[in-house]
Amino acid sequence: MESEDDVVKKTQVVEARARNISHNVRCTECGSQSIEDSQADIAILLRKLIRDEIQSGKTDKEIYKKLEDEYGETVLYAPKFDLQTAALWLSPLLVAGVAGGIWAFKKHRQKTNVHIMALNLVRGVPLTPKEKENMLEILTPPASNAASPSFWWRKWRN
Secondary structure (H helix, E strand, C coil): CCCHHHHHHHHHHHHHHHHHHHHCEECCCCCCCECCCCCCHHHHHHHHHHHHHHHCCCCHHHHHHHHHHHHCHHHECCCCCCCCCHHHHHHHHHHHHHHHHHHHHHHHHHHHHHHHHHHHHHHCCCCCHHHHHHHHHHHCCCCCCCCCHHHHHHHHHC
């Protein structure tokens, strides 16, 4: 026979698990609220369903799976990472990479082209490609021991 303390602890565990799951499930009627915060009829029914599933011994993963199967993937606040959502998950990294590349390219051009533009203005005649190369060698500061982006850029350009 279970003591009163055991029943209270079991009830608290069920309640805590139910609230945790409810915070991660979107209300299908409201859309912007979790079922824990919503007072819609469907949210109340889903909270009861979750508590019943927990009391029947199901794991959180099984409950999430059942909700996803019945109401679709949009019912969960944390979408899965798969082929369909890969672009959504990876697009911030792609944008940051492109922005970083553009910034590095502009910094590189800013360092090298200023010298060539100054010489063109002084001479009044554009430099030949050989003169530009010699100018860059003379005016570009020496690279550090580590491979710098300008080193790789020059290597790729040639």
